[in-house]
Amino acid sequence: MRIVLLGAPGSGKGTQAKLLIEKFKISQISTGDILREEGKAGTELGRRAKAAMDAGELVSDDVVLGIIQNRLTRPDAKGGFILDGFPRNIPQAQALDAMMARLGKPLQLALLVDVDREVLMKRLTGRRIAPSSGTIYNIYFKPPRVPGRDDETGEVLHHRADDNEEAVRRRLEVYEHQSAPLVSYYKAQGKLRTVRGVGSIGEIFKNICDIIEAQIRPLAVAMSRAEAARAQSTPARRAEALLVAAAKKAKKAAAKKVAKMAKKRVAKKAKKKVAKKKVTKKKVAKKAKKAKKAKKKVARKIRKKARKTK
Numbered sequence: 001m002r003i004v005l006l007g008a009p010g011s012g013k014g015t016q017a018k019l020l021i022e023k024f025k026i027s028q029i030s031t032g033d034i035l036r037e038e039g040k041a042g043t044e045l046g047r048r049a050k051a052a053m054d055a056g057e058l059v060s061d062d063v064v065l066g067i068i069q070n071r072l073t074r075p076d077a078k079g080g081f082i083l084d085g086f087p088r089n090i091p092q093a094q095a096l097d098a099m100m101a102r103l104g105k106p107l108q109l110a111l112l113v114d115v116d117r118e119v120l121m122k123r124l125t126g127r128r129i130a131p132s133s134g135t136i137y138n139i140y141f142k143p144p145r146v147p148g149r150d151d152e153t154g155e156v157l158h159h160r161a162d163d164n165e166e167a168v169r170r171r172l173e174v175y176e177h178q179s180a181p182l183v184s185y186y187k188a189q190g191k192l193r194t195v196r197g198v199g200s201i202g203e204i205f206k207n208i209c210d211i212i213e214a215q216i217r218p219l220a221v222a223m224s225r226a227e228a229a230r231a232q233s234t235p236a237r238r239a240e241a242l243l244v245a246a247a248k249k250a251k252k253a254a255a256k257k258v259a260k261m262a263k264k265r266v267a268k269k270a271k272k273k274v275a276k277k278k279v280t281k282k283k284v285a286k287k288a289k290k291a292k293k294a295k296k297k298v299a300r301k302i303r304k305k306a307r308k309t310k
């Protein structure tokens with residue numbers, strides 16, 4: 001199963017991706033998560049991405065494409081994946097299509113989680129995260145019992161640097177300008193499906209699963225069956241085709257040889273006949289000569305006898 005989750009920041013696609021990987025046992029690939037981990041680990045890549053991330057801008061395509069290329073070729077991505085936060089613009093989508101074409105595994109579905117802008121603003125600016133468990137609170141929709149503290153551990157909740165109002169506005173603008181055109185891109189490919197991203201998480205998840213069951217599961221089963229059948233029959237078919245071709249060639253060569261031999265035989269017979277005819281002609285000529293000689297002899301004898309009687 002190969003899915004792209006589309007949606008503005010705060011649409012809840014990350015939450016849904018986590019539920020989907022549990023249910024379908026596939027990998028979640030979130031470029032945002034990878035970039036944040038690199039930032040935490042203090043790597044060169046993390047440092048390069050941080051400024052753009054904090055300002056709510058997109059990280060450069062070459063950095064993100066490098067991450068994706070590396071991640072998609074890892075063994076755990078072979079069984080399928082959900083891309084969350086990637087692609088973010090048309091060039092990224094085109095690069096992804098090219099990568100998938102090289103792997104012979106095109107995307108099957110682009111799922112848009114659709115949420116209104118005002119809801120997105122509150123979801124993002126109100127989001128607070130428990131550092132150890134990753135539990136997500138929202139000061140508007142799901143506030144912790146004690147403001148700013150995790151209900152379980154009491155630890156101070158984290159407010160992402162790019163969840164402040166200014167960065168959120170910028171992120172939503174960037175989404176509208178750069179990422180929203182992806183909707184038309186995947187629509188044109190016939191791969192786009194949309195779910196409303198409001199209501200309970202469970203409800204949204206059910207709607208997403210219904211779409212996947214209807215769109216991908218039958219297709220994926222049919223594709224894997226066809227692939228298995230092709231894999232099984234290809235060598236056999238190829239061998240059979242080779243044998244048939246070899247047999248045809250041999251038959252043609254044999255027919256050519258037979259025709260050549262027959263031609264030779266006819267030519268030899270004709271030559272023999274001509275030779276025989278020549279011999280017969282010679283014999284006849286010799287006989288005629290002999291007869292002529294004998295005739296002359298008889299004539300001579302008659303003349304001699306006649307002279308004597310005179």
Ligand code: AMP
Pocket residue numbers: 009031032033035052053054056057058059060061064084085086087088092162171
């Ligand atoms: P997210 O957690 O998906 O909202 O991503 C957080 C930030 O990471 C974004 O605002 C971007 O700065 C950066 N980012 C994540 N994914 C991409 C991407 N595909 N292309 C460029 N920047 C990205």
